[in-house]
Amino acid sequence: MTQHLRPALVLLLLFTALTGLxxxxxxxxxxxxxxxxxxxxxxxxxxxxxxxxxxxxQNFASDRYFQPRPSATSTPDPADSxxxxxxxYNAANSSGSNLGxxxxxxxxxxxxxxxxxxxxxxxxxxxxxxxxxxxxxxDPDMSPKNALxxxxxxxxxxxxxxxxxxxxxxxxxxxxWLGFIGEPRVNVLALNLALDALH
Amino acid sequence: MTINGxxxxxxxxxxxxxxxxxxxxxxxxxFDGRRTLASVALGPVERGFYWLAGVSPxxxxxxxxxxxxxxxxxxLGFASLYAILRLQAWLPLNPQGFEGVPPDLAFNxxxxxxxxxxxxxxxxETTMSHFSQMAGLAVHNFLSAATGIALALAxxxxxxxxxxxxxxxxxxxxxxxxxxxxxxxSLLVALAFVATGAPQTFAGAVDAATLEGAxxxxxxxxxxxxxxxxxxxxxxxxxxxxxxxxxFENPNAFANILQIWSMLTVSAALLVMFGKAVGAERQGxxxxxxxxxxxxxxxxxxxxxxxxxxxxxxxxxxxxxxGNLEGKELRFGQALTALYVAVTTGLSCGAVNAMHxxxxxxxxxxxxxxxxxxxxxxxxxxSGLYGLVVFAVLAVFIAxxxxxxxxxxxxxxxxxxxxxxxxxxxxxxxxxxxxxSAVAAVLPSALASLANAGPHGLSEILYxxxxxxxxxxxxxxxxxxxxxxxxxxxxxxxxxGRFGYVIPVMAMAGSLAAKKKAAPSAGTFPTDGPxxxxxxxxxxxxxxxxxxxxxxxxxxxVEHVLMLAGKTF
Numbered sequence: 001m002t003q004h005l006r007p008a009l010v011l012l013l014l015f016t017a018l019t020g021l022x023x024x025x026x027x028x029x030x031x032x033x034x035x036x037x038x039x040x041x042x043x044x045x046x047x048x049x050x051x052x053x054x055x056x057x058q059n060f061a062s063d064r065y066f067q068p069r070p071s072a073t074s075t076p077d078p079a080d081s082x083x084x085x086x087x088x089y090n091a092a093n094s095s096g097s098n099l100g101x102x103x104x105x106x107x108x109x110x111x112x113x114x115x116x117x118x119x120x121x122x123x124x125x126x127x128x129x130x131x132x133x134x135x136x137x138x139d140p141d142m143s144p145k146n147a148l149x150x151x152x153x154x155x156x157x158x159x160x161x162x163x164x165x166x167x168x169x170x171x172x173x174x175x176x177w178l179g180f181i182g183e184p185r186v187n188v189l190a191l192n193l194a195l196d197a198l199h
Numbered sequence: 200m201t202i203n204g205x206x207x208x209x210x211x212x213x214x215x216x217x218x219x220x221x222x223x224x225x226x227x228x229x230f231d232g233r234r235t236l237a238s239v240a241l242g243p244v245e246r247g248f249y250w251l252a253g254v255s256p257x258x259x260x261x262x263x264x265x266x267x268x269x270x271x272x273x274x275l276g277f278a279s280l281y282a283i284l285r286l287q288a289w290l291p292l293n294p295q296g297f298e299g300v301p302p303d304l305a306f307n308x309x310x311x312x313x314x315x316x317x318x319x320x321x322x323x324e325t326t327m328s329h330f331s332q333m334a335g336l337a338v339h340n341f342l343s344a345a346t347g348i349a350l351a352l353a354x355x356x357x358x359x360x361x362x363x364x365x366x367x368x369x370x371x372x373x374x375x376x377x378x379x380x381x382x383x384x385s386l387l388v389a390l391a392f393v394a395t396g397a398p399q400t401f402a403g404a405v406d407a408a409t410l411e412g413a414x415x416x417x418x419x420x421x422x423x424x425x426x427x428x429x430x431x432x433x434x435x436x437x438x439x440x441x442x443x444x445x446x447f448e449n450p451n452a453f454a455n456i457l458q459i460w461s462m463l464t465v466s467a468a469l470l471v472m473f474g475k476a477v478g479a480e481r482q483g484x485x486x487x488x489x490x491x492x493x494x495x496x497x498x499x500x501x502x503x504x505x506x507x508x509x510x511x512x513x514x515x516x517x518x519x520x521x522g523n524l525e526g527k528e529l530r531f532g533q534a535l536t537a538l539y540v541a542v543t544t545g546l547s548c549g550a551v552n553a554m555h556x557x558x559x560x561x562x563x564x565x566x567x568x569x570x571x572x573x574x575x576x577x578x579x580x581x582s583g584l585y586g587l588v589v590f591a592v593l594a595v596f597i598a599x600x601x602x603x604x605x606x607x608x609x610x611x612x613x614x615x616x617x618x619x620x621x622x623x624x625x626x627x628x629x630x631x632x633x634x635x636s637a638v639a640a641v642l643p644s645a646l647a648s649l650a651n652a653g654p655h656g657l658s659e660i661l662y663x664x665x666x667x668x669x670x671x672x673x674x675x676x677x678x679x680x681x682x683x684x685x686x687x688x689x690x691x692x693x694x695x696g697r698f699g700y701v702i703p704v705m706a707m708a709g710s711l712a713a714k715k716k717a718a719p720s721a722g723t724f725p726t727d728g729p730x731x732x733x734x735x736x737x738x739x740x741x742x743x744x745x746x747x748x749x750x751x752x753x754x755x756x757v758e759h760v761l762m763l764a765g766k767t768f
Contacts, residue, residue: 098677135444182452
């Protein structure tokens with residue numbers, strides 16, 4: 001075995017330098033040159049402030065905004081670091097709910113949320129994405145149906161005509177490329193930025 | 200299921216098939232040591248590496264020396280990675296100031312990346328410094344994949360050579376696989392990922408002031424460079440906890456298509472290369488055909504199960520037309536999520552773009568079963584090829600028994616020694632998976648990690664050891680695997696799944712290489728036609744799958760029945 005020691009050691013060092021340092025630095029340099037916006041996280045800037053990333057969902061709880069899908073992300077409990085507390089759209093700790101299809105916790109969570117939506121005046125069938133958590137907890141999108149279902153509420157909170165908001169949602173729907181690649185969806189942050197810009 | 204969905208699936212498969220042949224022929228040239236276009240730039244680097252390492256490239260090794268070199272390289276890789284993880288607090292590029300990784304987790308992670316499993320008992324953005332990610336984990340993304348390719352080359356040479364004492368030189372194969380194949384491909388794919396939106400920066404995180412006035416800390420990093428090799432090397436260890444479901448790892452449908460393409464293409468090209476090397480390109484396509492049939496059946500089953508959705512949620516008023524959306528990202532859609540689920544487990548990648556734990560019972564059954572088949576569809580980079588060769592050897596053996604002739608595969612007589620070694624390899628998986636699962640299912644300290652009760656809990660246990668022993672790395676991630684029991688036992692499963700498998704396979708390769716290559720006669724069973732393809736599919740199902748059916752019946756299958764009956768846990 002000892003005759004293998006030198007090649008093993010030397011190649012490990014050389015490849016660490018090549019694939020572990022030279023390669024990521026080369027990609028970083030080229031990326032900064034060719035695609036600076038994407039390389040830095042597709043940040044969205046309004047009035048000289050970073051308001052988020054166009055790829056990362058953020059939490060909207062107010063009735064004045066379109067609200068994203070529920071999120072299962074969490075953060076360490078400030079009182080007891082061995083536990084976690086819910087922190088929707090925590091972009092420093094991505095995670096899904098990992099609840100299985102026959103989980104009582106899942107069914108109870110969805111059932112409570114569905115009741116709340118019905119109380120708000122939503123009609124069945126309810127948009128499924130409005131009641132299910134995404135895989136990363138950071139899904140930036142919602143379905144067009146989900147956005148349209150929220151128009152009444154946002155219009156009431158802002159005192160705008162629902163018709164105007166419905167038209168706004170329509171302009172924000174991104175459709176599949178060439179008609180079949182991708183899914184129709186609405187970027188929640190982009191929609192809410194456009195909403196703020198209405199006034 | 201929709202026409203659009205199937206069109207997207209067909210598009211990805213088409214792109215893979217288009218790329219597989221040129222890449223396979225290029226690899227055949229590279230590993231023969233022939234000059235290619237890339238030699239101009241990379242030839243001097245290659246020779247420099249050999250000179251520094253004291254390797255004489257023309258000096259070949261027998262199976263024992265080849266395997267010994269591989270084991271020595273793996274042992275050193277383990278030691279260095281373990282050290283980097285433990286010491287990351289004192290190493291550079293740690294903008295978030297993470298502490299050293301605890302011993303059991305560092306042990307698990309080092310074994311995990313070394314064996315090309317990339318099981319993640321940790322959350323990337325909350326545990327690992329940029330240095331650990333780049334100079335630790337990503338290096339082994341390259342090297343464990345290159346090691347897999349090297350082993351596949353050795354097994355290929357057992358068939359392409361007659362009466363040979365040697366199988367090639369491990370150091371040469373490792374160096375060429377990294378320099379000529381993985382590195383240039385990764386560079387291109389990484390830039391393509393950045394173009395679609397994946398970040399590539401050394402900044403740690405950026406704080407945003409959200410529209411509602413809250414603070415959102417967005418974790419960033421050199422994501423694209425790691426993403427490229429993670430997919431191309433069928434590693435699967437994500438930069439972020441949510442893996443390729445995270446919008447930074449997988450920003451949109453294009454990125455998602457590139458992700459799936461990257462997983463499949465190198466493995467498919469290796470089969471083309473195998474065919475070329477053994478002198479019959481048709482043989483490579485026959486193998487690809489057999490695995491394609493099984494893989495596409497898997498895709499169809501996941502797609503059907505997920506679009507059928509969860510009746511328990513539909514009963515609450517959720518739109519059934521959208522299918523099961525718990526644990527899924529909207530931008531990929533059900534079709535490309537299903538394709539991703541089947542591909543990542545059909546080969547040994549283990550990257551995920553949806554949370555497998557939240558798939559419907561039958562949707563979750565497929566990835567579990569595909570890993571248990573031995574991940575030969577078309578397999579992890581390298582490991583898939585030699586896994587498939589083992590099944591092909593068993594298939595011709597069974598065919599030989601039926602007609603009463605000594606079986607041959609590609610002109611090599613398959614005898615008792617080869618069959619014993621092949622079976623030894625094949626039996627490692629059930630030993631590691633079912634053995635550990637049985638213990639964990641009755642151990643209270645292990646059961647405390649489960650997130651779901653009822654049959655789904657058993658599926659979580661089964662999936663964990665299946666993924667570890669199969670060197671896959673995907674998870675039913677509700678199970679908290681970051682405890683000493685799970686960290687140590689999954690690490691042992693990973694070692695068994697990689698080395699317990701490959702050592703008998705290399706012994707078989709050594710014994711086959713030494714045999715004369717017989718010319719085909721009228722009585723030779725042709726191994727590149729539909730009859731052989733059918734037989735191979737049967738053997739993969741029966742030998743690979745049947746031993747797991749009792750366990751699967753108690754997990755996903757019974758859960759499916761109970762879900763239809765409206766039962767929750």
